[in-house]
Amino acid sequence: MSLKHILLGMLANPASGxxxxxDFEYSLSxxxxxxxxxxxxxxxxxxxxxxxxxxxxxxxxxxxxxVYKRLKAGQNxxxxxxxxxxxxxxxxxxxxxxxxxxQELNYEExxxxxxxxxxxxxxxxxxxxKFVELYPLPGAEKQSEHFSTKQEKEAYALQxxxxxxxxxxxxxxxxxxxxxxxxxxxxx
Amino acid sequence: MSLKHILLGMLANPASGxxxxxDFEYSLSxxxxxxxxxxxxxxxxxxxxxxxxxxxxxxxxxxxxxVYKRLKAGQNxxxxxxxxxxxxxxxxxxxxxxxxxxQELNYEExxxxxxxxxxxxxxxxxxxxKFVELYPLPGAEKQSEHFSTKQEKEAYALQxxxxxxxxxxxxxxxxxxxxxxxxxxxxx
DNA sequence: TCGACCATGTAACTAGTTACATGATTCG
DNA sequence: CGAATCATGTAACTAGTTACATGGTCGA
Numbered sequence: 001m002s003l004k005h006i007l008l009g010m011l012a013n014p015a016s017g018x019x020x021x022x023d024f025e026y027s028l029s030x031x032x033x034x035x036x037x038x039x040x041x042x043x044x045x046x047x048x049x050x051x052x053x054x055x056x057x058x059x060x061x062x063x064x065x066x067v068y069k070r071l072k073a074g075q076n077x078x079x080x081x082x083x084x085x086x087x088x089x090x091x092x093x094x095x096x097x098x099x100x101x102x103q104e105l106n107y108e109e110x111x112x113x114x115x116x117x118x119x120x121x122x123x124x125x126x127x128x129x130k131f132v133e134l135y136p137l138p139g140a141e142k143q144s145e146h147f148s149t150k151q152e153k154e155a156y157a158l159q160x161x162x163x164x165x166x167x168x169x170x171x172x173x174x175x176x177x178x179x180x181x182x183x184x185x186x187x188x
Numbered sequence: 189m190s191l192k193h194i195l196l197g198m199l200a201n202p203a204s205g206x207x208x209x210x211d212f213e214y215s216l217s218x219x220x221x222x223x224x225x226x227x228x229x230x231x232x233x234x235x236x237x238x239x240x241x242x243x244x245x246x247x248x249x250x251x252x253x254x255v256y257k258r259l260k261a262g263q264n265x266x267x268x269x270x271x272x273x274x275x276x277x278x279x280x281x282x283x284x285x286x287x288x289x290x291q292e293l294n295y296e297e298x299x300x301x302x303x304x305x306x307x308x309x310x311x312x313x314x315x316x317x318k319f320v321e322l323y324p325l326p327g328a329e330k331q332s333e334h335f336s337t338k339q340e341k342e343a344y345a346l347q348x349x350x351x352x353x354x355x356x357x358x359x360x361x362x363x364x365x366x367x368x369x370x371x372x373x374x375x376x
Numbered sequence: 377t378c379g380a381c382c383a384t385g386t387a388a389c390t391a392g393t394t395a396c397a398t399g400a401t402t403c404g
Numbered sequence: 405c406g407a408a409t410c411a412t413g414t415a416a417c418t419a420g421t422t423a424c425a426t427g428g429t430c431g432a
Contacts, residue, residue, distance in 0.1 A: 001391060002282055009289035018411055031284035038392060040413055062410030063400050079292050086305040087282030088312075090420095094190055094275030096219035100350045101197035103342055104267050117274040124276075137367075139374060150375075154291055157375050162288045165364050172360035176353050179325075186327065187338075187345050189419065206383055226420060228385055250382030251428050278392095 003034055003042050004051075005081045011052060014069040017043050027131050027159075030166035043068055051077055099180075107188055111181065118177040125170045132167055135160040191222055191230050192239075193269045199240060202257040205231050215319050215347075218354035231256055239265055287368075295376060299369065306365040313358045320355055323348040 010020055010028075017039045024033050034042075046052045051074035059065045070078075095117055102110045137160050138153075147153045198208055198216075205227045212221050222230075234240045239262035247253045258266075283305055290298045325348050326341075335341045 002280070002285075003391080006285050009285065009292075012289075012291075016411075017413095028285075028288075029279070031279050031281035033278055033280075035393065036412080037394080037414085044413095059400090059410065061401055063398095063412075065411065075292070078289065082286055082289060082293055082301065083297065086286060086301060086308065088308055089281050089283075090221055091217070091219050092190070092221075093219035093277050095277075096350055096353055097190075097194050097197065097216075098270055098274060099353075100216075100346055101200075101266065101270060102346055103200075103339070104197075104263070105270055109271065113270065113274060120274065120276055137371065139371070151291075153375050157371055158288055158290055161364075161368050161371055162284055164367065165284055165287075168360045168364050169357070172356045176349075176356050179352065180349050183325065183327070183345055183349055187341050191419080204383075205385095223421065224384080225386080225422080232385095247382070247428090249429055251384075251426095253383070 001042070002087065003038060004046060005078060006032055006034075007039070007042060007046065008051060008070060008074050008078045008081075011068060011070040011074070014067050016065045016067050018065070027163060030128065031162070046074070049073075107184075111184060114177055114180050114184065118174065118181070121170055121173050121177060125167075125174065128163070128166050128170060131163045135163050137161075137164060189230070190275065191226060192234055193266060194220055194222075195227070195230060195234065196239060196258060196262050196266045196269075199256060199258040199262070202255050204253045204255050206253070215351060218316065219350070234262070237261075295372075299372060302365055302368050302372065306362065306369070309358055309361050309365060313355075313362065316351070316354050316358060319351045323351050325349070325352060 007020060010023055015023075017036060020039055020043075021034070021036050043052065043054075047054055047068070050071065052068045052070050054066050054068045057065050057067050098113070102113060105113070135156070138157060147156060195208060198211055203211075205224060208227055208231075209222070209224050231240065231242075235242055235256070238259065240256045240258050242254050242256045245253050245255050286301070290301060293301070323344070326345060335344060
């Protein structure tokens, strides 16, 4: 199960299941997501396996929190996972499958399908753009000098790059929408 | 379950479960895949639901084939699905999650991670390129005039576009690999 | 005759989703 | 006082994967 390793990675700093869910909802959701109903049992398994440990702490606002931290065994498991090389996802791109069946619809319905995809992509791009502004790539501008330690520079660069990955992906999709609309109009 | 609808879409022409698996392995695998162990039961459910029907036919080479064809109810189900608009996949991009944890590895290991991703992407791009050659976009060249009926032109254009979608996606990923390698070297 | 491919299926398991259950605090 | 947010969990279900079982045909 990949989520085990993802949570292990996210636990660079101690956090509760609820905290981790928040992380998914923000920037992380561009490349992974998980529901609380999956996070809690998975944290339980990680603890059983001795990869993380938990400590109950009072919350400033609400019931007690169960804060997890990564153990040495968890650290090892994580680096081993990373050393096994990049995991190429099995593609399940629903809209692309649907697109290849668009002959079943008429001209207007087909175009509307692609317009809807375009609108959705623009919306998601607008959300991402805010993160891109928070994490501009080092080089072009003068940021990154803000960071004193090498650790901080590295952390910043990785964050910025992963956000940029989402950006390139969404831009490529938008380009494709334009192409599809043009082609579909051309053969009308 | 999306696979139900995908199979329904793929059954524009009658086919057996084995045939459909072949379709996944070729061009389709760029945006969807399914194993035979999932295809056979799903075809069974579709038949139970009265969306497709089957007929056992002798094979020229091997045991009897169970050939399915789409019924009117299946056609309706398919168009309703398409009219509900594009399905935006929940992203589960393993390598991107891993990338955001690369601080756990040292410089050489991190670079090797991205090089491995680059190699894999180039490989997949080379495979796709063969389909791109079979289905060049109409407009630039003189193909698509080969097709007499509007139906054929439309089918060709949709195929060409969906293949091009994969192309743009992989090219964006390659661009990102270059960017990541450059940035990571810059902050070494 | 052996391996590759044709062809269909079941069983056990893993991963992920949706719905439900519970209860505290904070802000308007 | 009601809605939003904090906080953790279970149960039932859906989707997908891996392993296993069976057996036919064709070509080297």
